[in-house]
Amino acid sequence: MTAQPQSYQSEISVDPVTDWHSDFDHANPDYNRDVHEIWEDMREKCPVAHTERYGGVWLPVDHQAVRDIAYDTENYTSRQVIVSPLRADDPPGIGGAPPITSDPPFHKLARRLLLPLFRPQAMAGWEDEVRKLCRQRLDAMGEIEPGTTIIDAAKQYAQFIPVTVIARMLGLPPNDDDLFRKFVHDSIEGIGGTEEERRGATERLQDYLDIQIEDHRANPRDDMISYLLNAELNGQPLSHEHVRGSVVLLLIAGIDTTWSAIGSSLWHLAQNPDDRKRMINDPDVVPFAIEELLRAYAPVTMARLVAKDHEFNGCPMKTDEWVLLPFPAANRDPKAFDRADEVIIDREVNRHSAFGLGIHRCLGSNLARLELRIAVEEFLARFNDFELVDADTVEWSVGQIRGPRQLPVRIL
Template sequence: MTIEKTPVTDFATDFDHTDPAWVADPYPIWEDLRARCPVAHTERYGGAWFPATHAGVTQIAKDTENFTSRTVIMNDGRPDELALPSPIGVAPPITSDPPFHQIARKLILPAFSPGAINPLEPQVRALCGTLLDRVAGGDVVEASWDYARLIPPSVIRQMLGFPEADTNVFIDIVHTVTESVDLPMDERIAAFAPIEEYFVRQIEDHQANPRDDLTTFLLNAEIDGEKLAVEHVFGTMILILVAGIDTTWSAIGSSLWHLARNPSDLERLASEPDLMPVAIEEFLRFYAPVTMARLVKHDMEYLGVTMREYDWILLGFPAANRDPAAFVDADRFIIDRAENRHVAFGLGIHRCAGSNLARLELRVALEEFIARYPRFTLADPDQVTWSQGQIRGPRRLPIRVG
């Protein structure tokens, strides 16, 4: 059950990122807000602000003095009701603030550095090939649900060292985690019980049979000579699921949606595979899937508005990426854009720790899809649906391949 909401009439004073108009096409809304505000406000969610400019997003993303990351998904719960553990936060390090943040982040960065991620390319490629084999034969491929959706969980499952036979169990878990953000807090907590049970089983198995994977790595990791608290290990596992799955699914889906509607871009990528790394950055700029949230630490005047303690900030990296003050022809997709300082992975100390993995999955998923189907179009634009919330991407995407 999601909470009933009234429709938005003015996004400058009453915005809601779950409003159908925002879900369907947020870009004209952001353009309008940049011209009018540029920091939009709403009393929904207990009070929230949305900076629509690149400069505003940058300033807040880098300001850990005035904003806290301990909750990064905007919801109806108030922070004092959440009983947030300190200093770890529910999903370290994304929900951690300095100084603990840096300790928790340094711990996981080596596992997601290019040195650790690049060797995964053959297995990601093999996975994409298998998924494409499975949907082959028809004239229409469900490119989101049957392809893009299934790539990140399999990669993460392998990284965590969970059994291959559990792939479907794992995909169900991922969906509970990512889709429960809209639920009331008590239902959310209930939905997490079976996940905790599954993770505890996996943790116990890894304690008994240590192996070369992320779970064993987390279990062996130490801070100041002490093993990590169980909540820390569990919280980081949840983070890896929440942050690593819907996000990359969305990026792959949006990119395929673009190519299905823009045959000249598809033709260029099919004939100039070396262009892919540059194109990937433009896909990430233009269709950045992730919006983050912060909480205001104390009452203050900021960016020309009066913020109160515990107001939310909806931190729109996708909106920053469309700001004409920061990008030439910001509203044009330019597949060979040479200068592209996009902020799809955030800015500052919370830069997406999984960005190297996300790029690898996005690139290989597109390369394999195009290699299999050098020409494709949208089968039925009316069937395309988009996710609601802070992660934006197509959830149904029927593509005509024959």
């Protein structure tokens, strides 16, 4: 048996939630496990929920409200996009991980720098490498005995693919992939930690990247870090903090979102043999199926901070309160999608929000689509029949990125 990556589960104890409408906590394990039911109930009874936790958090769950806030850069700032008890002391308008933590006008400049890295032609060049990686992970599972062998599709497969790809793109040591998963866990799932714990996790990530960036300065190569070191903004080289912050963004966002999407897609297919068979027997439906899986199981909820006191849909929002933007909830709004709670793998009209809305729409959507499509294609090519072992054994992430962290399936 090939060694599996270490499992990083949330060690933060959270107070129980008695009312999801007025005291929700997205760090509670019950939240991501049951989130679609929670959002549906909120949509009917309390379309903009609120909690006093984390200094106050608002949670709109219908498509129009999420869209309105995502596009509103006057009343909401992006300087922090992960809800935390710690308020970062980063440059206003720039933030600690540009461009995702940047506001206009700086945001447009910082985003434009990264766009060439993720253009469709550049991503298409990675298809063979991603397919090779997926096959290697499947080979590493060893001898398979149909009807008996149980594999963990999250730990043994989904978690490996994006971490390996983004590490290669950035030019980071390939043997540090488990360390990268730890950084992701600390940054996104460790939200219930104290200010000291959150600050320590940030410093460990920054210290690691400082070493890697200095090595790239001394030994330039053809990768994303060297690209950033050679980039200019208004005729000046990027500051060290800008380079490091953008690497943080690419590393964290490039790993967790995609492995969560892959895992959620396999979770669905393990329970829906008709969809699985359709994708195997009708390759033309695969592009539609990938978009529908993205819609139905979008992993990302982004955060904003209220920039100034104002009222939104009757809600008195105060400066520096948090607002969560659950793009997955927007994708399940029956006012925006026909049969919104159903997975229709040949859905033709599918303007989903899995990659976000507004100025911060995901830069890496072309890469994410590529990795998700190939990961699912290769898994189905190797295992055309499999089932979920037990729904109770599936363990979901906590926090703003939703995906299975433990996904036992039996190969049939």
